[in-house]
Amino acid sequence: MASNSSREVMPPRVAVIGAGLSGLVLARSLSVSGFPVKVFDKGRGLAGRMSTRHRDGGTFDHGAQYFTARDPEFQRTVRTWLERGIVEEWHGRFGSLAHGRVTPETRGPMRYVGVPGMSAVAQGVASGVDVRTGVRVEQVRREGEAWALTSETGEALGTFDVVVAAVPAPQAVALLSASPALVARAAEARMEPCWAVMASFDAPVSLPLDGVFVKDSPLSWAARDSSKPGRPPGERWVLHATPEFTREHLEETPEAVAPLLVGAFARASGLELSPRQVVAHRWRYARAEPALSEGALFDAELRLGACGDWCAGSRVEGAFLSGMALSRKIALLQR
Known part of the structure; x- marks a missing residue:
């Protein structure tokens, strides 16, 4: 009979709350390493702020518009995405606009986009990952050495050894309540809102x-x-408001905000604009200002953590790096 010391140690069971890029990168990295991982997301689909909206016979990247790659690890990953065909370079014409005056960009970074939409990146990363959408995790409760998760409808979602909040910082605070230190740090990441118009x-x-x-x-x-x-043929534009405008109009209806931003675009461009269809979407937590510098948060004793672009810079690259940083911290639990 095998002794206890010779028995194989099972890797910790991990629950990831949030199916944006950071949570999916974390989940995929751990899954490849043999960890049993389950991802929960309140939305109908994946990608969070990298989601793509389908409307009027076309698509809109109404959240993240593109991404750049500066970090060597992220650059290597982007090359694999290019090879798989889930991203391409965006060879658009870029510049600035003020009071009808256009100033073209003379030199800028290489910009990448998901194909056929920004959500393709998250969908590609999620391949092989156990993801359950349409579930809002309401409670994270300690049961002995494990964590028990419960949905807002009272459904028991299972017990896990490690729980990660891969959601915007203000939403992470409630899920991290068992660790006052993590709550205090997450509360320092202020997230700005953004109205988007399609x-x-x-x-x-x-x-x-x-x-x-x-x-x-x-x-x-x-x-x-x-x-x-x-992208499908047609003429489709995405407009993003400033944080100042969004805060001022935060609780107004999309129907009230949409014409205000189309009017602002007309004034800035000096053009008469008559869109066939216009829809507004509010991102309540769009961008961290400022973001934290840790890369990811983790309490190794409680086995509770958080990741997201708000931990590592408010960019797609930051979301990726945060997920990878936390995966390395969790992997240490097996040693």
Whole structure:
């Protein structure tokens, strides 16, 4: 009979709350290493702020617009995504816009987008990962040496050895309540909101740019979304409001906000704009200002942690690096 010391040690069971890029990167990394991982997300689909909306016969990247790759580890991963065909380079025309004056970008970073939408990146990462959508985790409760998760409907979701909150910082605070130190650190990450508008046009908008940083306006960004590779034909634009405008209009309806931002785009461009269809979406937690510097949060004794772009810089790259950083911390539990 085998002794207890010779028995194989089973890897910890991990629950990841949130199916944005950071949570999926973490889950995939641990799954490949042999950890049993289950991901829960309250949404109907994956990707979080990298999601793609389908409307009016076309698609809109209404959250993250593109990403760059500076970190060597992320650069290597992006190369594999390019080889798999889930991302491509966006060779658009970029620049700034203020009061009708266009200033083209003379030199900028290589920009990448998911194909056929930004959500393709998250879907590719999620391949082989056990993900359950449409479930909001309401309670994370300690039961002996394990964690018991319960949904908002009272459904028992299982017990796990490790729990990770891969959600925006304000939402992570409630899930990390067993660790006052983690709560205090997560509360330091302030997240700014953003109203986004998706507008379809019957004719091309006569602006000589595809991606525009807008100055002196309620808008911060405007993009000809249909100029990205792999997109359906048509003329579709995504407009992002400034944090200041969004905070001022945070609780207004999408129907009230949409025309305000289309009007702001018309004033900034000096063009008459008549969209065929326009829809607004509010991102209550869009960007961390400032983001934390740890990369990820983890209490090894409680086996409780958090990851997200708010831990490692408010970019797609930051979300990826945060998920990888936490996967390394959790992997140490097996040693």
